[in-house]
Amino acid sequence: MAQLFHRSANALAKVSIVVAVFLIGGLSWASYALYHSNYANRVDEVREQPVPFSHKHHVSGLGIDCRYCHNSVERSPSAGFPETHTCMTCHSRVWTDAPILEPVRESYRTGEPLRWIRVHDLPDFAYFNHSIHVKKGIGCTTCHGQIDEMPLVRQVNTLYMEWCLDCHRNPARYVRPRSEVFSTTWQPPANQLELGAKLVEEYDIQSLTSCSTCHR
């Protein structure tokens, strides 16, 4: 029987193996890079909101406490979004005719709620609870970044599971005194690990990494 393949087929086969290896490697690298890119995890992406609410102005400028608006953060899984009523406690007196605040006034007048875009959006199968993290000495800025410096809120962490587990496996690196949880200026001291270990002990922080801690 005659040769089915020409001699050059050997070279072609060898080349295609090499190409395939590079192709697979390249694709793997590309998907890894995509997965960790800011495009995929939306880190640093600034979203257009119905009202361009500035945390920078309200937090560092006016010194309003986080809990004034996010008032269920110590009691509930959800930190809570301010009702229109909360905005109007001040804005019925100040900036009462600023055009930028018209959606707020309209909401208050008509009873139609404001529809904000969620910036920190966990997938629906992950159940995060704000109250317990606050109770155990995890500060707002640890996860949300320097909110007080953001005119419009953006995400600074990936919110990927590896990021959660990074702290859940070793909370001593991030925990702070309870008195500093809502501080935007607190920075980890040089002896954070030492302080952290002490606080983990004092606050009885368990390193919960079972799947059902967050997924159910």
Add this chain to the structure above:
Amino acid sequence: MKNHNGSTKTMDLKRIRERLANKKGPDYWRSLEEVAETEEFLDYVKHEFPAGADTWADPVGRRRFLQIMGASIAFGGMTACVRQPEERVVPYVQAPEETIPGKPLFFATAMPLSGYAQGLLVESHEGRPTKIEGNPKHPASLGAVSAIGQASVLNLYDPDRLPAVKNASRLRSWAAFRAELSSAIDQHRANQGRGLRFLSGTVTSPTLAAQIDAVLARFPEARWHQFEPVHSDSAYQAAQLAFGEPVNCYYDLSQADVIFSLDADFLFHGPAALRYTKDFSARRRIENTGNAMNRLYMVESSPTVTGTMADHREVLRASEVESIARQLAAELGIGTSGASLSNGNGGWLAEAARDLQANAGRAMVIPGDFQSPLVHLLAHAMNQVLQAPGNTVFYTDAVEARPESHLESLQSLVEDIQNGQVQTLVILGGNPVFDAPADFQFDRILDRVDLRVHLTPQENETSFLCQWVIPESHFLESWSDARAYDGTVSIVQPLIEPLYASRSAHQLLAAVLGQSDQSDYAIVRNHWEQEFSGADFDSFWRRSLHDGFLEGSALPHRNLAVNVQAVVGQSASQTSGGGIEVMFRPDPSIYDGRFANNGWLQELPKVLTKLAWDNAALLAPATAEELGVRNGDILELKQGESSIEVATWVQPGHPVGSITLHFGYGRRIVGRVGQNTGFNVYPLRSSSQFWIANNVEVRKTGSRHPLASTQHHYSMEGRHLVRHASLEEFQTNPDLIHQMGHEFPDELDLYPDFEYSGYAWGMAVDLNACIGCNACIVACQAENNIPVVGKDQVIVGREMHWIRVDRYYSGSPDHPQVFHQPVMCQHCEKAPCEPVCPVAATVHSSEGLNDMVYNRCVGTRYCSNNCPYKVRRFNYFLYSDWNTESLKLQRNPDVTVRSRGVMEKCTYCVQRINGARIQSKLEDRKIRDGEIKTACQQTCPADAIVFGNINDPDSRVSQLKRSQRNYGILTELNTKPRTTYLARLSNPNPAFATE
């Protein structure tokens, strides 16, 4: 589709009897097919999932499947690259008081069923009622809910509800209806209401009763009729005869040592069933050998939940119960027994009577709702002889606002319609065209009424024949009130504004009275404000809403003497004629048909038969043999002109020569869920033979109907999983239960043990308390967003229930003892599912839970294959409804809604565990014992399920696990299950030699 309901040949009953007779010791079996070891049964249990369960249900071949899947995989991979879609956050404009976003609120309300209230506590997530619990303070529930109560929340979100007023198949406005109504009412105002009629179900609502009185005062010639297909006219008639007035009678089972039930399914049927179950099971909870236990004698005509709990159970045809009652009464010294019984009941009846007499003051006789007035009358007399009134039996004024015989009430309406005396008929709820006695021919005569108005939550057979159909508000979206079995007034408080343009009965009656439109809140509140005599109505009202009922509103007990002469003088009202006798009973799941469009109830495997999505003609194995029929054969039942066709179901323990028909199925005009389910048996039910029909001709038609029964699914291969002993045996040898099984020796363990420094969760299920009522299954379904799969999928064993109630028989197929065993994930310490998962989607948690991670699961189903308990469920398709908007509102936001291709199972309600753990940490304390209740535990009327921390030796669950009755199932496999069972004990009368 292949039918798995039985053998290809008629069952060989002789062989089954021989097999059972030759077995030594107690032997438990699940079905007749299992004992007969039919080919299909063996084939069925051989596979991890029943045969055909892993095949494509659609007519798609393997090649086509691969083509489709190839494309799906390509696109499926791509979807992971798509970024998360943007989500909106919608805060309140002004939050209602007490609302904390992310935290549910609970409100007390009540569910009226056939008029009577069941006290509820309903969970509300940001204004959406999602889950129903029992109100622990309410006397009729004490924290428990029935399966129907649990499922009622689904009716609120039923997408097939009528959205607005309908007239001549067009949607109209309420104002248009009011205009039409007022012109009709104007005529009636002139003629004193002649020709104006109302038809409703049982009325206990004081507000509605007051409105009815106002209507009848305004229109003196008008009439109010009541009809319910399950109303006990016998109880009403017997009370009239015995006391001369319509007295209400109820029982205190917590005080009863000896109970004799005359065909009364008191643990399952009726307005007090939950309370009776609470009290009954409390007297069967034997913690140590010293405890006393109650004793239940039962004669029954159709296998019931209560019968399965009996210590002595006799099976009789329904018509024979009356003569048993006479005989028992004679033994107790009331009258003479009349005809002596041929079946030799004399001996045991005499012993039972002696037992009752010996416990006078702590004994009671309970008559069945579906029995004759004479049976009720005799029971009243016997209770008097047994000094029960004031001790275990209590009489009060009637709870119903308008006590009457419903049959007579409907009959007078029918006669008046026939005579052309009815011009306007307002039907409040109900479905008389479907469920009225067939001889009334309600469907034929209804159009003789000029104006027909029907208030109904959903269009049905009756509304089809009415000009004006008014959507009725669900009890979770309207205000009302209702009385419980003891007269306690419960306030029905809504949790949500009406979803559609619906109205309540109160608003409709206000319209009839010509009052301006007002909220039902104003109507109910005004009624109680007028009734209230104290100083501070506001705080009384707030307190009542908070508690869910009016404190001290139970009707006072009355001291009444039975007119024994009237009892003795009664002649027999029932004769057991020859031929086949047919009994009519409400369906255990969908009741009288009103819940036909409820998917949770349709898919609920019915108590005892474990049938889903269908009703059937239940008959004894011997009757089946005689007729030459097997499961699924269609029978024709004929009496006079009326005949029906219905599929056969062979029910061990059914009396010979009779057939049980559950009514409610076969609805023609119903929503998408109830379409084409079951057989309508109402055409055979006539007013003269309302509960029992004699001399029914039965014929095998030769055609067959596939029935979906879950009784063979996940068979446990004949291992002895139920352990049972008599109280006496247990007291003589407390170690008996442990000796019944094999324990795995600890030293043979290969793997090291897990360490638990904090909590370790575990569960104990008391088989002596469990009555098999199914409430836990629906509670789990509501709590854990468990989808409904449909009949075809149930037939191939793909039902998704995380908890099932296994039913075992022991003894002969003619008269078996029945055991119930709830089985959910056992959370094994050495879980066989864990090591076989290739993607670590099922893993051990730090508190000993067997976690299931949906997002990791790739659907290999190895875990399910390796699970000896067969408690894992696989989403073969996208069973969860992701498209119907109204159904999304019901979902529990704390539990993931699963997609297709994912394994799932009981999590011990991990969302509740996590919630309690966080709450305890916020309050700087440990989780208290009893703080976490799993959904099944919370709803259980028998308190059979106890959950808690087994690391704490003082917790209730640890105490139970130390009980001599405690055992695990399949522990010989060294799975070390966290869920254990407490063996069933029975308390037979020692005077009986052998049964």
